[in-house]
Each structure stands twice: as structure tokens, then as C-alpha cells.
Amino acid sequence: MLPRFLISGLTAAVLALSPMLPAAAEQLRVASLDSLESAPVLHSNAVLIINAQTGVPVFSKNADKLSSIASITKLMTAMVALDSNPDLDAALTISDDEVDRLKRTTSRLPVGTTLTRREMLLLALMSSENRAAHVLARSALPGGTGIFVSRMNQKARQLGMTHTRFYDPTGLNSGNVSTAQDLAKMVAAAYRYPLIRQFTTTQEHDVYVKTRLTHYKNSNALVREGEWQIGLSKTGYIQEAGRCLVMHAMVGTTPLIMVFLDAGGSAARTNDARAIRTWLEGHPGTWLAG
Incomplete structure (x- = not known):
């Protein structure tokens, strides 16, 4: 039975x-x-x-079942960032705003690091780099991170994710919650973005952080x-x-x-x-x- x-x-x-x-x-x-x-x-x-x-x-x-979703959040961050038709070659600089004061996590992107938006998106999706995700959100829209998070919630409603709420673009905030049903809808939507498919399945990547070559790898062992x-x-x-x-x-x-x-x-x-x-x-x- x-x-x-x-x-x-x-x-x-x-x-x-x-x-x-x-x-x-x-x-x-x-x-x-x-x-x-x-x-x-x-x-x-x-x-x-x-x-x-x-x-x-x-x-x-x-x-x-409603659960915190941690960095699964970054799929929505990537979609909203790409929906703004950004210049992927524009330079973004990590500022003090990107420092995590909630969980006090560390990062290999120190304040002052400048990379292209494309590289920030890659690191956010491939290696779940929190500062990269945050600077993407802060720089994407007039009004900064607060307006960006509002757009994340708006897009969730448009996708029929009725049990999903976002409070930050990284997933460090445990108030970012969803269900497996809702996240299946988000995955289906994110799959329609070629860059998200490419970057989330990149195995490894090297970037120059200031003057030092830094190696990143995909956070999923299966990839x-x-x-x-x-x-x-x-x-x-x-x-x-x-x-x-x-x-x-x-x-x-x-x-x-x-x-x-x-x-x-x-x-x-x-x-x-x-x-x-x-x-x-x-x-x-x-x-x-x-």
C-alpha cells in the first residue's frame, strides 16, 4: 500500500x-x-x-512545507538582475554595503574588489558568492537593494509562487522562505535564461581579485x-x-x-x-x- x-x-x-x-x-x-x-x-x-x-x-x-531556502534565493536574484537588461561588461565594486553583518560570513571578495557584472553573476551562481549577489542587487535598479528585493517578490507572485517571500538577495536572511512546489516553478523559470543555465553549471573559474588570481569552483559536487x-x-x-x-x-x-x-x-x-x-x-x- x-x-x-x-x-x-x-x-x-x-x-x-x-x-x-x-x-x-x-x-x-x-x-x-x-x-x-x-x-x-x-x-x-x-x-x-x-x-x-x-x-x-x-x-x-x-x-x-514552508522552509528557509538559503542561497537558492540567488536564482531569483539572477533573474531579476537580468530582467533589467544590464550592461554585463560594466564594472561593479564591492563596497561596505556588501559586508555580511547578519551571519558574519566571510568572502574572498574584499571591499574594493572590482569585477564585471558578468563575473559577479557567475560567482554568485556558480560558487554562491554572497557579496557578488548583493552587489548585483544593489547596482541593478534605481533605489538600490530595497527596490530590488521588492522586484524579487513581485516576480515570485508573477510566477505563481504564492508561498514564497524574500527579504534579501543572498539568502543569508532566514526569512527568505518557500516550498518545494514553489521552487520547482522558480527552477522552470530560471531555466529559460541561457546565462543562468551556463553559469550555474560552470565547474570552475579563475578571476583576478585585485592582483591575485583566485580559483572558484561550483558549489554542487554533482556538477x-x-x-x-x-x-x-x-x-x-x-x-x-x-x-x-x-x-x-x-x-x-x-x-x-x-x-x-x-x-x-x-x-x-x-x-x-x-x-x-x-x-x-x-x-x-x-x-x-x-
């Missing part, structure tokens, strides 16, 4: 996504539900896996390993959010949107992704159809 929480979670997820893909509810078949009896036990407290072609959810766990076909990726972590991961990735010949929130250990989110892929490959169903 299928566990009740999986049935209710899948039903809620289908209904939540049905405005985006009206036929989603009808496409979710009983055969797919029955196969979930052998689904793996995952460490993430909220999970949603969706067929990106059809919108059909293939796995759900607490998909409507760095190169064994997956990943079209978009973003990690996140603060204590209140746990380890988070969202991806747009191929399993077999099918693109899937994957959301993992509030995992425990540092490798738990990637281990969950591996477990889901192994399970899906071992239980091919309608979600793996081309």
Missing part, C-alpha cells in the same frame, strides 16, 4: 502545477503511484521531483564530478535552512526538475539526488518517457 503522505503530497503537487500545465493531473497514472512503494528513504525534509516536459510529479515529500547531465543547478545552506539543492537534470532521456530542502549532513542533498536517480532508472515509468 502506498504511504498516505506520498499520495497526498503528489496530489497537492499536481494541483499546484496544473495552471502551468493543465493536463498534469490527468497524466499522473495509478501505475506510477503504485511503483512508489519501493521509493528510497531520503534525508531531505522536503523533496519534489517533476517531469520537466509534462509537469507530472514523480516523487513528493512535504512538497508544500564538479561531471557524471550527470545537468542543465541548471543551485545549492544553498544556512543553519535554519539545512542543506538545499535544486537542479534541472536528465535522467535517462527525460529532463527532471529536482528540489531537495533541509537536508542534514553536507553530502546528504547530493546523496538524495543520487538515490532518486538510481531509483528512477530502476523503475522506469511514464515520467521517463521521452
